[in-house]
Amino acid sequence: MSLPMIVLVVLALAAVGFLLGRSKALASANGDPRLLHSLPGYYGWNVALAVMLPAFFLLLAWLAVQPFVIHGQVSSMISQASVDESSLDLVMSDVRRVADGLDAAVAAGGLTAEQAGSIRTEFTDVRDRLGEVGVALGSDVTSETLRAAQRYRELSWTGSLMRAAAVIGLALVGLVFAWRRSGKDFRARNAVEAVVRWILITAASIAVLTTLGIVLSLIFNTVEFFRLYPAADFYFGLTWSPSFGGGSELGILPLIWATLYISLIALAVAVPVGLFAAIYLSEYATPTVRAVAKPMLEVLAGIPTIVYGLFALLTVGPMLVDVFGNDGLLGVNWMSGGTAVMTAGLVMGIMLIPFVSSLSDDIINAVPQAMRDGSLGLGATHSETVKQVIMPAALPGIVGAILLAASRAIGETMIVVLGAGAAAKLSLNPFEAMTTVTAKIVSQLTGDADFASPEALVAFSLGMTLFVVTLALNIFALYIVRKYREQYE
Template sequence: MPTLWLVVSVLVLAAIGYVLGRKRALQSANGNIRELHSLPIYYGLNVAFAALLPALGVLILWLLAQPMIIDSTVSGMVPHEAIPEETTLGLVMSDVRRVASGLDAAVEQGVMTLAESHSLRAEAADIRARLGEVGVALGAEVKAEVLQAAQSYRRMTATGTHAMTLVVALLAVTGLAIAYARTHKDFRARNVVERGILVLLILAASLAILTTIGIVFSMLFETMNFFGLHSWKDFFFGGIWAPNFRGDSELSILPLLWGTLFISFIALLVAVPVGLFAAIYLAEYANNATRSFAKPLLEILAGIPTIVYGLFALLTIGPMLVDFFGKGGLLGVEWMAGATSVLTAGMVMGIMLIPFVSSLSDDIINAVPQAMRDGSLGLGATKSETVRQVVMPAALPGIVGAVLLAASRAIGETMIVVMGAGAIAKFSLNPLESMTTITTRIVSQLTGDTDFASPETLVAFALGLTLFVLTLGLNILALYIVRKYREQYE
């Protein structure tokens, strides 16, 4: 049974359990609600939750575990001699999954007959034609071992799916039956339901923490594998980034870190003044009509996809800078050779960050009590003097926190720097040259057919973990500054 229909069936069973549980509770009290310990809805929810929650929990765990178990089992079936020297087990398993996903029952029967002869070249055209109906292109060079592994993959997947359906259905029916049998007028259904809801709330509250822990450990283990293959001294203290997949790569994070910080610095030079001045105007000078119109328009920038910003950098800002700084431009000197540069990516990223700075700063400025403004104006200060000497000092810790949060956002940006900054890892102070960042290299190292046993691929996890630690540190610093220097007003 498809997973969607299985979920729908469990939901329908839970709905039936709700009706039956509520009806049984009322029958046990002879229809008198006052004799029930809890309201009728709690009896129905108790039966529904007993049928729904254990079944869905096992279903989710099964869907997460089954692919990993099958991959591990099938990969052990592929003999080492079936793996070409120029490829890896991971790429072979990709072919196995591709073939397994396209084989239907009729085609599989024909392929099994061919696989027994270990000769697929003569029948490759026939196999390709039969598989064309399901959109799978099976080349003539596919080995019998790969086909056999694909067939095993399909069989194990089908067996696991059938077992999952049976186990989930049994859990749902058993939970419904047990909860229904326990339902009577004296049963403390409300207590049970509220404890169950409390557990769900705790799980939901823990989800973010558990996700963060999972991300950290997933990167940490792969990073440890990377440092087992590559020197940590070269990674942290080397000066060259040159992956070549030949075993003599130089994989230093420093050129990438420099490009990341350089582009983020330029982005903040654009975003902080514009965003802060916009926040001051909206909070202190704009009337209600202007504020209600301008603030939503400004915040629209935060909803634009970053790929659109990347296209804007590549097609508009980059050529504009080339026209100004390039050969034959307004300055008459070729300072900028191409549209991709640190300045291109930094300017567009700064535009993207404006709503982050302005919205947070606006909320912080508005949090300053009006009494402080009135007191300053009452002492004879002008509006601008009140903003400079009273409002801004009071709001400064929060504004600094907003800037640091914007910096974290800039450091983790990917699409804008991919399309606007270039792909050259180097040290330079010239903002008109192309550079690259940590996020860009992560994308590059994990794109295409990759071998997750080589340092050239595993370095992406080391880069990701370093970037995670960097942005986490900035976020912690921002929270510390806000909490330590925040003024408490009554």
């Protein structure tokens, strides 16, 4: 039985259990819900949860364990004399590929399941039959690989059958057990709320453990990198020149400089435009204008960053060259190509406008109306109230929004990859091409890189540095926002 079919069967059993649990609880109270300890729906949900949770937990555990079990049994069939440990994974990938070909042959009807599954079938006959139905195994497939693939199919089929039986059987056991407890005196609400509480705790734990796993993976690979490359040369080096043949210079300062430079230009664009838009929408715009303008402004937040990158590469970059290039409108030679710090900074600033605008708008609207009324009652104009009362009160939250936007700008990848160029240099000219930390993380992990080399492991050190910087900005911003919120709560 396929995985989707198992899930549908369990969900159907849960729906049946809901109806049975609810009806039995009402029957035990002679149809009077007032005699029940909990509402009738809680009895139904108690049975449904008893069906779904153990079954799905077993299903997830089975999906995680079965591949390792099958891999261990099939890999033991491979001749260890001809295959070393490093190439065993490649052989197993061929085994899985051939097994998929056998499944395709069975599905195409050109080969019976007995022929595809029998180890006694001649290898040449099987391959010829597979070729007839358009399933290519390749000429380098050995008879040993074919036998391993046949064994792989058998174990996968047996495992799938046992998985379906175990999961559906456990769901039925849960249904019967919970249904028998569905009496009028059973505290169904307490049981359901306890289960929901543990579900919420599990969800929160998954989020925390995922973050911890990401941090630990970065730390372990960063430590391995610094074992191969001096930390002082990495953090204080002025040259970024990786070479997979050896002799690399991996100084991060040019990348940090370009990252901060582009982020500064982006904030110089996003903060004034976004803040002024927020002030207008929250204090001056009519309800009709606000209902139209705010959703249109926030449409920018839904545009994928790759689209912004193409906009920078195809539109903004050539436009800047037309103005600041050698034959441009100004007649200067500041910019020779479309990829530059200014290109990426302007487009990133456009991307951040709805981010700054939305957060600032919410913060300004959170200022108590009593402060506005008091200022207006003392004779101040609307503009004076905005400038001298509302903005100072909202300033801590606005600063927090700007810091969150800064951390978003520092971590951006696609815009700087397409708009800023690939040159790692220290320069004050915003019309020159430079590259950032995120762009180099992409380039160092792209291609056939040896993950044991410093040139590949440096990507994790770059990621760790970027993670620490953005984490510090986020913590500082959240601290300021939280302090602001506590001021008026």
